[in-house]
Amino acid sequence: MTTPSYLKWLVDTGERQATACGREIEIWELNPQDDAEILSNWARHFRNHYIADADLPFMAGGTGLGHPDYLRTILFPDAKVAPGPSLRSGDFGEIVVADFIEYFLGYWCPRELRYQDRWNRNDSTKGCDVIGFKFANEDNPGPADELFIFESKSGMSASGANRLQDAIDDSVKDRLREGMSLNAIKRRFFDRGEMGDARKVERFQNEADRPFRRINGAAAILDEAVFAETDMAATNGAAHFNQENLRLLVIRGPSLMKLVHTLYERAADEA
Template sequence: MTTPAHLDWLVDTGQRLKTADGVEIEVWELQHVDDSTVLSAWAKHFREHYVDDDMLKKLVEGTGKTAGQFLVDTKFPDEKAAPGPSVRSGDFAEILVADYIEYKLGYWCPRQLRYDQKWNRNESTKGCDVLGFQFVKDGGVDPNDELFVFESKASMSGNKPINRLQDAVADSGKDVLREATTLNALKQRFLERGDTAPALKVQRFQDIADRPFKRISGAAAILNSPLYDETLISQTTTAGHVNATNLKLIVIRGEALMDLVNALYARAANEA
């Protein structure tokens, strides 16, 4: 598995915070720079969450639009009109977290199917934000297989820090209610595409009573650096979370993140 070059910019700072109830919070930093080669590859990777390039060519036919116009008008959340900007930042955060658990932690993380059939480009996709799967043995069933369900929240604009990690923890606690429908939707999409093997990998996690596995929960806050407030983040509590003993917490901070998000969408359209 080749790691995309932009993941070199996602760096573990080594800093660890503690929640109010003593749970460790990892602090990562997105140290992006103006490297056109890396940004172009990232834009393609990002674009293909919404529509792969082969399908894009077919969808553009008959519309009278260029590929870039089609993406901006039909697939990508709006840059300026609400709620487009918040959907953009939310999608970016989810995709970055998916990259993190796939390429940094080594989980299988199918996520393109989450974005490519949005009925409304300016709405967030329903269900669990990010699913990761890890198997002790491919094709087998082991009680140590892991289902990683991650919730992400972003704050990339404004001047006042808010505790988005606490928001992510709160929504993560609701994932147990969304898990079954999210797994079913993912399995169905694979079956509709004729992809039986990945559908069966998802199916392995649909009956924990008969086929036990480890359920890991995660909560992430993706923050523009001026909105990163250690004191506020450390007020987070995991009390009452249904999977508090298997809960991973991370914060990803970065400079000018909304500018990066908009530039990435623009490049994804312009280079299609």
């Protein structure tokens, strides 16, 4: 897969903040520019999480809808009717975090099936938000292999909530969701006859017999205004079950909800 060109707009600010429990929060910035080509590439990458372009003519066929209206009314979360807008911002955050761990950190991160298998466009997919896999040696699984599970929370408008704390608290639930989420991903690959990928997921289903390293992450994708009003120093991850391997990430950016809607509209219009 080609690295999404928009990722050049996602940069490490170098800023680090400490939590109440002494952990480090990485602060990254997403600062899109007015570049039509990159925005189009980003919109296509975004759209392909919901449907492959090659599948779009058949799936839209018979509905009486053109591709843009099919995407807007059948696949994409609603732009105005709740919970559509919050689902849009949540999906956006998850996709950005998935791209972060895949292209910046080098994990295999199969995530399109999470959105393509969604029956209700205005209902979030259950389970762990983002799962990444890394193999020290794909031909010989060993304890150096890594399973990275990230919980993502978006904050696009002022609410008074600490979205990074919300992500940490929900990440605690991943201890129970992990097994079901891995089974769901494996099942999706199995149903598609992609047995090689199903086996790669299977490698992480029995830690007792096949040890690996587990890393958990909590991410907050925040509009600049929300970031400015959030007391990051009050964030506490001391209660997390995997606190020794807990990565904390904040991605901030200007006018993010406007960007989210722009991407969805471009993804539909250019289909």
